[in-house]
Amino acid sequence: xxxxxxxxxxxxxxxxxxxxxxxxxxxxxxxxxxxxxxxxxxxxxxxxxxxxxxxxxxxxxxxxxxxxxxxxxxxxxxxxxxxxxxxxxxxxxxxxxxxxxxxxxxxxxxxxxxxxxxxxxxxxxxxxxxxxxxxxxxxxxxxxxxxxxxxxxxxxxxxxxxxxxxxxxxxxxxxxxxxxxxxxxxxxxxxxxxxxxxxxxxxxxxxxxxxxxxxxxxx
Amino acid sequence: xxxxxxxxxxxxxxxxxxxxxxxxxxxxxxxxxxxxxxxxxxxxxxxxxxxxxxxxxxxxxxxxxxxxxxxxxxxxxxxxxxxxxxxxxxxxxxxxxxxxxxxxxxxxxxxxxxxxxxxxxxxxxxxxxxxxxxxxxxxxxxxxxxxxxxxxxxxxxxxxxxxxxxxxxxxxxxxxxxxxxxxxxxxxxxxxxxxxxxxxxxxxxxxxxxxxxxxxxxxxxxxxxxx
Numbered sequence: 300x301x302x303x304x305x306x307x308x309x310x311x312x313x314x315x316x317x318x319x320x321x322x323x324x325x326x327x328x329x330x331x332x333x334x335x336x337x338x339x340x341x342x343x344x345x346x347x348x349x350x351x352x353x354x355x356x357x358x359x360x361x362x363x364x365x366x367x368x369x370x371x372x373x374x375x376x377x378x379x380x381x382x383x384x385x386x387x388x389x390x391x392x393x394x395x396x397x398x399x400x401x402x403x404x405x406x407x408x409x410x411x412x413x414x415x416x417x418x419x420x421x422x423x424x425x426x427x428x429x430x431x432x433x434x435x436x437x438x439x440x441x442x443x444x445x446x447x448x449x450x451x452x453x454x455x456x457x458x459x460x461x462x463x464x465x466x467x468x469x470x471x472x473x474x475x476x477x478x479x480x481x482x483x484x485x486x487x488x489x490x491x492x493x494x495x496x497x498x499x500x501x502x503x504x505x506x507x508x509x510x511x512x513x514x515x516x517x518x
Numbered sequence: 519x520x521x522x523x524x525x526x527x528x529x530x531x532x533x534x535x536x537x538x539x540x541x542x543x544x545x546x547x548x549x550x551x552x553x554x555x556x557x558x559x560x561x562x563x564x565x566x567x568x569x570x571x572x573x574x575x576x577x578x579x580x581x582x583x584x585x586x587x588x589x590x591x592x593x594x595x596x597x598x599x600x601x602x603x604x605x606x607x608x609x610x611x612x613x614x615x616x617x618x619x620x621x622x623x624x625x626x627x628x629x630x631x632x633x634x635x636x637x638x639x640x641x642x643x644x645x646x647x648x649x650x651x652x653x654x655x656x657x658x659x660x661x662x663x664x665x666x667x668x669x670x671x672x673x674x675x676x677x678x679x680x681x682x683x684x685x686x687x688x689x690x691x692x693x694x695x696x697x698x699x700x701x702x703x704x705x706x707x708x709x710x711x712x713x714x715x716x717x718x719x720x721x722x723x724x725x726x727x728x729x730x731x732x733x734x735x736x737x738x739x740x741x742x743x744x745x
Contacts, residue, residue, distance in 0.1 A: 318556065318707070336738065342556075342669070342707040348738040448556060486556035486707040491738050508735040517712070518562040 318487025320449025321351060321362035322477050323419035323429040324461070325442050326470035329498030330419045330427035333474035334362055335449065335482050336490030347490045352504070356381050358497050359397045359420030364447035365434070369414040373404050393422040398430035398438060406436025417444045421497045449481030449488035456480060467496065479512045524632045528580035530554055532565040533708045534670030535576035535639045536698055537650050538678055539663040540691035543719035544641050544648045546574060547695045549703075550728050551710045552581050558710055566639075566716045568723045570595055573613040573642035574716045575620075578667040579655065580635035587634055590623060591616060613642025613649040617659070625657025637667040643718050666698075669706040674698035700731055 321334040334351035337344050353361050353374045359381070363370035377400045381392045398418040405414060419429045431444040443461055445453050456477055465473065471494065478492045492507040535548040552560035565584065566576040569591050577584030594611065601607035611619075617640040627633050633655040641650040651661035664682050666674040681694040695715070703709050711733065716725040 336741075337707070339707045344705045344707055346741075347704050348735065348741040350741055483710075484558050486553060486558055489707065491735050493738075506738060508738065510733050510735065 318449075318485075319351060319364040319447030320453070320478050320481035320485060320488040321364055321417055321446045322450075322453070322457075322474045323362060323417045323444050324465070324470050324474055325427040325429055325463075326465045326467055328427070328467060329421040329496065330429055331467070331470045331474050331494060331496050332360055332362055332417075332419050333478050333492055333494040335447075335478055335488040336493060337488055338367055339487050342486065344489065349490070350493060352493050352495050354378070354502075355397050355418070356385070356391060356420070358422065358502060359392070359394050359418065360495060360497065360502070361397075361401065362417040362419070362446060363414070364417075365415045366413040369412045370416060373401065373412075373414060373416070376404060377401055391422065393424055394418065394420040394428045394430065395422075395425065395440075398428075398432065398440075401430075401432050402436060402438040405432055409434075409436050415446055417446050419444075419497070421499060423499070427497065445477070447481075447488065449478075449485035452481050452484045453477050471496070475507060476513065476515075479507075480515060482512065483515065483517075528635045530560065530581040531708065532563070532578055532581055532584065532668075533706055534666060534668035534674065534702055535565060535578055535637075536667075536670050536674050536678070536695055537576070537639050537641055537665035538682065538691050538694060539648050539650060540688055541685045542688065543643060543717060544650050545688075545691055545695060545718075546576050546639060546641055546716040547699055547713055548576055549699070549709050550712045550714055551708070553708045556707070558708075561710055561712065562728070564714065564725075566714055566725060568716075568725065569616060570610055570613075570642070571722050572610075572644065572718065573616055573640065574718060574723055574725070575616075576639040576641075576667075576716070578637040583634040583636050584638070587620065587623075587636060587638060591620065594619060612644040613640060614644060616640060616642070617649065617651055617653065617661075621653040621657055621659040624653050624655060628655065628657050639665050639667060641665075641716075641718060643720055643722075646720065648718070669702060669708075670698065673701050673705055677701065696731055700733060703731070703733065 318339040323332045336349045338346040338349045355378045384392045416432045421427050429444050431439045482488045494505045496503045530552045537546045548565045552563045568574050598611050637654045664678040712728045
């Protein structure tokens with residue numbers, strides 16, 4: 300039922316959420332991750348150039364959606380603990396280890412959190428991997444994953460266009476067009492497309508500005 | 519038994535409408551989006567429409583109610599035309615009369631707890647001067663030289679107030695509106711970069727086709743890396 304006070308008048312006092320679109324895709328050499336750049340509070344865009352591609356380790360990133368506060372603190376914790384891990388073990392943690400660490404936080408604190416995360420990266424054992432960690436704290440390994448409010452508009456697009464072992468160019472187009480279309484339709488997503496390509500050589504970051512996004516059917 | 523018909527909550531909504539007076543008349547502006555919650559569902563709607571040769575209205579809020587308002591007013595114009603033709607009325611309804619009538623309609627609906635869920639801008643040319651104002655879902659009537667509804671009241675109004683000068687030039691007025699629309703596109707999650715301008719002078723009404731406005735994203739480079 301529509302509450303005049305809660306849903307209409309006090310829109311601006313809503314919790315800051317990354318109403319978002321994020322995507323992570325494995326390709327032949329690693330993973331490509333991409334996100335929009337809007338942080339919204341109700342229908343106010345608090346930050347129009349947000350960086351949702353958060354490094355956890357050198358070659359492990361996470362994509363954050365849900366409560367901005369929750370996801371920021373959890374990524375900080377996981378980053379900290381994975382650092383401890385590399386000091387103790389003498390080697391870099393795998394993406395699997397980082398993803399499972401996220402899972403531990405999300406699952407054990409599920410009553411308090413509103414956080415959904417995609418953990419993606421490259422390690423020498425598995426190559427590129429993508430792990431989805433939705434609201435309840437489950438963990439699912441997938442060849443590609445989408446998240447955030449804008450992801451609803453991408454299920455059809457992804458199902459029809461994804462192929463395993465794409466080239467870097469194909470995979471980059473796949474995510475860029477996906478985020479672009481979600482930005483066009485989702486009010487919670489907007490701004491620019493931030494991308495990162497993670498492979499054995501490291502991380503390469505790219506940006507596609509708002510006015511340079513490809514235009515699909517506009518009417 | 520008839521079902522109770524009330525606007526429970528807005529479903530398809532339009533965001534801000536802006537209006538500014540200048541030397542030769544007034545210009546209104548809005549985007550062409552009808553949002554379905556957070557979904558940018560209808561991207562080519564018209565939220566500023568002509569009512570008579572000298573009056574336009576613009577609507578924020580529930581789009582179906584705005585369409586109903588358009589119907590109600592155009593019907594009133596037709597009724598008035600018939601009276602003019604039969605000699606009982608002087609002339610076409612003036613913008614201020616349309617504005618006044620609309621405020622009574624909206625107030626009446628609010629009293630019955632069945633509002634037309636809109637914030638309507640009424641603007642037009644009468645007796646050599648511009649008339650512009652708003653009426654909202656509560657029936658509140660307001661007139662001014664600069665007008666903004668929806669998120670525009672928070673973001674556009676301060677910018678317009680700073681830039682407004684009585685009898686300002688047309689180019690300056692358009693510049694102010696474009697700036698405000700850009701800010702709204704950046705900050706209002708329920709907008710798109712597709713706008714319509716409605717200009718009213720003593721010659722009449724001219725509503726443009728949809729246009730896009732340039733946006734700046736250089737500040738993105740200063741943000742990368744931080745949470």
